[in-house]
Amino acid sequence: MRCKWAVIILCLLMLTGCWSRRELNELLIVLGVGIDWEDGEYLISFQVVNPSEISAQKKGGDRPPSTLFQGRGKTMFEAARSLTAEAPRKVYMGHLQLYVISEKLARKGIKEFIDNSFRDNELRMDFNIVVARGTKAENILKLYTPLEKLSSHSMKQSLETSQKNWAPTAAITLDETLNKLSNPGYELALTGIQIIGDPQIGESKHNVESFLPPSRFRYSGIAAFKEDKLIGWLDQQESKGYTDITDNLDSTSIEVACGEHKYMGIEVTSSDTKLKTKIQNGLPEVNVQVRVEANIVDRPCIDVDLMDPATMKHLEEETKKIVQSNMEATVAHAKQIKSDIIGFGNQVGKEHPAYWEQVKDEWNDETFPKTKVHYDIQVFIRKTGTTGNTTMK
Template sequence: MDKVFKSFVKIIVIVLCLSLLSGCWSRRELNELLIVLGFGLDWENGEYLASYQVVNPSEITAQKRGGERPPTTLYQGRGKTMLDAARSLTAEAPRKVYMGHLQFYVISEELARRGIAEFIDNALRDNEHRMDFKVVVARDMKAEDILKLYTPLEKLPTNSMLHSLETSERNWAPTISITLDEVLDRMSSEGIELALTGIKLIGTVEEAERKKNVETFQPSSRYRYKGIAIFRGDKLVGWLNEKESKGYTDITDNLESTSVEIPCGPSAYTGVEINSSEAEIKTKVVNGKPEATVYIRSEGSVNERECDSIDLMKPSTIKLLEEQTAVIIRSNAEAAVRKAKSLRSDCLGFGIHFAKDHAPYWKEVKKNWNNEHFPSLKVQYKIKMKIRKTGTTGNSTLNPNTGG
């Protein structure tokens, strides 16, 4: 009897092992899918307009050159809800869309001003979505137009936009690279509001979607990141300009590298490259009123000298440049705080620090923080700038007036 039982157990084990080798029950072949790289969402005539930028695999292979078709195709669906818009897509799309490789999510400014909570929640519920795609706002234009662009260097427009966003964030400052999981974190956190980078088209949509757009030295139409969109709750309420955006990235400790131009003549500047920056916010409550101090510590180097009156061999010159750079950094930070207050949106995260360091006070004020307490917040600034290098061992031997 024991032998029969053991034989039965072996058969069961073998059957189970064979079942594991049968493959994935939900497997889908690549030739059955439309791989979505970019997604745009607009609000048009009381409906969602969903634009899916899908890749044409045959047009981006290394073996094929000069294809007649564009590297991507745009499919669109409309509906009163996101689900309706996605389902209506099947009326024209020959295959099922697959969102697992989504890189870029573009929201129109009009829709962002209406509120983004509903469709962000929809993206969260889709089990095919990853959480690491970038989210941006199409400034003063429709999201679908951003996805119709032929781009140089990169065949896939979303690749170009993604790499440009990440590079700009690291090396310039007035842009931020935000993923969906970071959007959800900001929208669900107390004491900080959402901020997203804006993108717009330079040129016309008609030129952008023609292949001739990339057949000249400078494309007639191209994208450019411009400004940071500020939200209150889930609604866009305003924009930061370049100066305010630099202050934003500095205060929120997102600054990796940027440049500062210090006037040294009627139309000449000394360029200082900031390659390291750390920010910290400290808070206190004085007589029931909130106060905060922003500490920014930056380091950099002199990388451009247009004025021969600037003697980089003198310690006093370096000290003066440090002071002048610190003034500009402070001015940027002040501008960012001033705009955030005017928009009644604590996108800079002061509230997070009050919630952490002054919990009883925060419990009393958090409901009216943006409208009442944040606009009256007293902010002080402590800026330290250190120039570590001057780019050369001394002053240049070139005469800037003669070029030699």
């Protein structure tokens, strides 16, 4: 009997509750972080939730839905701790959704503060990282956005939606960033975000009181890195080619010319890309195999007969040319800046490890620009819409 009671008491001692718990009213819930470089120091901006302004039970007041707290320091840790001089609570990073890096800091290098983020045990690995293009990271987080009260959440949703439906954007998480910075044969690429209009107007609630906000964000281009430094930007065509050749394309639109200033609208509904490599005469060759399925969504040229199999074959060939042109533009730009953002080197390392050991140290500067690329693209147009040829004269 005594033994039984001893076991029960020991079990009760183990159930002492959440010893490390923290109440919500003791924390600042961080949704967005912006990192700038000013006067030789890190300027870190935390966008934190203002719970009383987003509560469903309470009507919003005059305060903004989120607040920005900032700190400076020679290290990220010092900058983060310095903001406690004005912040009433300790920051909590477990719900972080967006991490914005200024273009100035990205050109300087990002390994140091990315490493700092990785060491924080409260951080999850699924938040997105973007580069503030032509503006400070803090300006991005100060922006009032329509529909969504919390701008970081709005930007994260827009990034993920754009990647799935438009293509010139890539929703890269911390996990993927660390993977590309750590693995040889793969350089980092991050989506850029910019402000359209006057950033100062965007800081005011009046920004969302009109049908078209005078100041708004837009994802623009993909930032190409070498090692950990930003060295160039991909334009829209190259960005589309990047998401396609790296097998991150879900859906996008392609316009095929069918007359003077008229274009057939082609919707890509799926795209599957595979890379195969071989070594020929001491140099690698890459075969890019792409299978694309698409639908016709716009037919302004009424003389195009969608019921004719020859017409469909022609449209598939023209779509194939555009897909290949996008990829070729991406590869050409990557070779020009000598940065393998596509991951050819990583694929060579998997398939030809002995050869990779010989060329990995000079891959970006010497071998990658000489790599031959072949394209094997198949395009299948599955649907022409519910009406086929239009009945309108």
